[in-house]
Amino acid sequence: MLKNKNLKQSDLIIQFGNVIDKYEEDGNKYYICDSSTTNKKIKELLLSIDESSLEELDLIYYSAETTNTNIPEIYEQPNSITFRLSYSPEAKTFIQYKTSYNNSPTSSGKMISQNDFKKGTMQVVLPYGFTSDCINQEVNIENQTYKVVGIDAIDETITIPFINSPDSLDNITEISFCTKNVMSTKTYQNIRAACNNIFGNFAFIPEIDTVNDDLPFYNSLMLLSILLTILSSITLTLLFRYVLITRNKMISVFRIYGCTINKARRIFVAEIMITSIMSFLITSAIYFKIVVKQLKSSFEYIDIIYNLKNYIIIGLIYVSVIYFILNLMIIIQLHKLPLSQKQGG
Structure with a gap:
């Protein structure tokens, strides 16, 4: 360190x-x-x-x-x-x-x-x-x-x-x-x-304090953060698969009464995306208001390397991975026949 x-x-x-x-x-x-x-x-x-x-x-x-x-x-x-x-x-x-x-x-x-x-x-x-x-x-x-x-x-x-x-x-x-x-x-x-x-x-030209934003330590830390972001987003979507299975009966009823696959997909995607974005905004507020002040004593460049721009990039990766995997998983689940879903529930 x-x-x-x-x-x-x-x-x-x-x-x-x-x-x-x-x-x-x-x-x-x-x-x-x-x-x-x-x-x-x-x-x-x-x-x-x-x-x-x-x-x-x-x-x-x-x-x-x-x-x-x-x-x-x-x-x-x-x-x-x-x-x-x-x-x-x-x-x-x-x-x-x-x-x-x-x-x-x-x-x-x-x-x-x-x-x-x-x-x-x-x-x-x-x-x-x-x-x-x-x-x-x-x-x-x-x-x-x-x-x-x-x-x-x-x-x-x-x-x-x-x-x-x-x-x-x-x-x-x-x-x-x-x-x-x-x-x-x-x-x-x-x-x-x-x-x-x-x-x-x-x-x-006077000498002033500067920060080397290419430090290998922080580059490695940023890469690790991105990998953890991808893994956490995949974990979240897999957990939502269990929620989908518990809703098989409800999905079957929606399908029987004319709900298309696209409509059902949009409903479930909107639900999990709202939850994910809200959780990201809450954790962001906690990070910038509380956590970063505590970490700065040990990580001198933390507020520069993990600035708002980089934090937003990590957030976009998090939301994008969730959106892609979630859509794929929901489409596979919804393509099952309503009858088979009903029996499975």
């Missing part, structure tokens, strides 16, 4: 230039570097990260600045443009981070829709402090024209779509890659390789 390493979940924050300071907060190490990069380089970085790694990431966050704009600097500093992104495997592109999109209120107008964000529509939401008079006006950012669709009620930064955002946006001092759990070793290494390829030694 692997020993618990007390892994900590932490965001991967990549900065640029040389480290000039560092500090600790809540047990996490943070660094301050002395340089920055452009939006063009950040785009190159994000587009060079493989899709599986992007899907693992919950949030990608960075801020840029622009002075080449006709938007007034109401906060006495260069206008800041913030990007909060997540990757959509369906759209094969970056979309606005769901929490940011759902929870960002506007004092006037509206937020940029996910559809417009994906397409890179030339729309902009101005920061808190502007008035509704700006709605439907056109503004210039880095020689690109945007239509104002909303005024943010909270944020003091500009929001524009990532796609088609100006390459010349600059003063990006860091970019954060955030996950819901401890980042996998594979994703960390992929981001590190992509960053080294684009920036070389100019990017400072």
